[in-house]
Amino acid sequence: MAQKITKREQDYSQWYLDVIKEAKLAEHSPVRGCMVIRPTGMGIWENMQQGLDQMFKDTGHQNAYFPLFIPKSFLSKEAQHVEGFAKECAVITHSRLKSVDNGVEVDPDSKLDEELIVRPTSETIIWDTYRNWIQSYRDLPILVNQWANVVRWEMRTRLFLRTMEFLWQEGHTAHATKQEAVDETLQMLEVYRTFAEEFMAMPVITGVKTESERFAGAEETYCIEALMQDGKALQAGTSHFLGQNFAKAFDVKFQDKDGDHKLVWATSWGVSTRLIGGLIMTHSDDQGLVLPPKLAPTQVVIVPIYRSDEQRAEVIEYGDKIFDELKALGIRVKLDDRDNYKPGYKFAEHEAQGIPVRIAIGPRDVEKRNVELARRDTLSKSFESRDGIGELVKGLLDTIQEDLFTTAKKRRDEMTHEVDSYDEFKKVLEEKGGFIYAHWDGTAETEELIKNETKATIRCIPLKGIEGEGTCMVTGKPSKQKVLFAKAY
Secondary structure, three states: OHHHOOOOOOOHHHHHHHHHHHOOOEEEOOOOOOEEEOHHHHHHHHHHHHHHHHHHHHOOOEEOOOOOEEEHHHHOOOHHHHHHHHHHOEEEEEOOEEEEOOEEEEOHHHEEEEEEEEOOOOHHHHHHHHHHHOOEHHHOOEEEEEEEEEEOOOOOOEOOOEOOEEEEEEEEEEEOOHHHHHHHHHHHHHHHHHHHHHOOOOOOEEEEOOHHHOOOOOOEEEEEEEEOOOOOEEEEEEEEEEEOHHHHHHOOEEEOOOOOEEEOEEEEEEEEOHHHHHHHHHHOEOOEOOOOOOOOOOOEEEEEOOOOHHHHHHHHHHHHHHHHHHHHOOOOEEEOOOOOOOHHHHHHHHHHOOOOEEEEEOHHHHHHOEEEEEEOOOOOEEEEEOOOHHHHHHHHHHHHHHHHHHHHHHHHHHOEEEOOOHHHHHHHHHHOOOEEEEEOOOOHHHHHHHHHHHOOEEEEEEOOOOOOOEEOOOOOOEEOOEEEEEOEO
16 A cells, blocks of 8 residues: 555655545545545544534534525625625526436526525524524523535635535524623634544644634634644634624624613634544655544454464454454454455555554464554554453553654644744745744734745734744834744645
8 A cells, every 4th residue: 555655755745645545535526626535534524523523512512404505695794704705605596407408408497586605604594593593681692503514616626625515513603792702712712622632633723813814704713723744734623703793794683681682792613524634644654544543433453364264263253352352342443354355455454544553363363362463653563462452452542642642742843933033934934834933013914925925824823822022023013922824725
């Protein structure tokens, strides 16, 4: 498998695509810009869903579902929102086809009275619905999430990182006070940070976006930013304080305890299958995919090795007992007893698919009551006693999870720089890349100048950053704190 994967230092972009292909995560679909997510890729997403869904429910949220189609007039009601998404919307103009000699064509008689938009995000249709749900303070807060697909008509796409259709979750909450909504926004940002670091083993920096980078229609956008192995940043999740913008647009008011009618306060927040792209680029190597155990569809694979039918029966029986022991401990384990593939092929395939632990067993292992244990993250092997193998593997999976985060954080920290001058900024960006902390004067003009000249953007104004006032590296004007720059996906 490894020979089919381009080395990272040779062509990082091709390496990324090769890893996806050899791990059988996804592939391009017949529709340009869309992807087919294969079972292994979907298994990772399902584990992400399960982890996040429980965290959402633990913080009081419930799941609901809203329509895929949005009346065009809804997007016109919030000016910033429609401006932000207008160029990305897929529009439905007719409701049916009709048969013709060479196949089918659009039936001109089926033109819709009002065009429908395939949802790029659901704020508009959800807030139209909330108007019916909310009358009194007793109806608040509303804490709703939906798991769905969305469509954004992207011109330049890359599997998982940017596709026209992608899977995600979007939370939409309604509150009686500004403070409640702000607290919700920050709470969900912390949920995302926790998930990224504890499930994905991907260190992130939390911060607030600049005005030019805000979500369309938000008053503040908070984010988690991760750094990939090639020194580029990836926005891994966002949480938006929407203020009362959508409540005004859709006339969503509630009667408070004093009988006064007030506008509702709102938030929205989401992460998508882009996280799988981040997972790949954070941990994987030139042999293929590397997965943190918490998200791996298969955490352990058992590979029996034999040369005769007699040996096969003996080794498989031995492997079955190990399989049962691991499964009883809640470990996601697979016994690869395929006869039509040699052990070497299986080993390479499992490495490419990122399975965290491999157990190989042969006739001698049965005789000596031991196993060969291999770690995917370090590609190291050891021989271990069969006795107590379940607890040993369970502990090893925890160790791998921790080690992946430690390794990723060490690399991120080594690729994080602090500069004081614009010349130094451009030199570090060109020679090293990575995260760069620098002072900025807070103006959109300076932000745009830096972006145009260097291709680097302000990833966020860190919530826990390098404090201290200074002067902007470009203009020399006062700056309250250093902000985080990087080239980004």
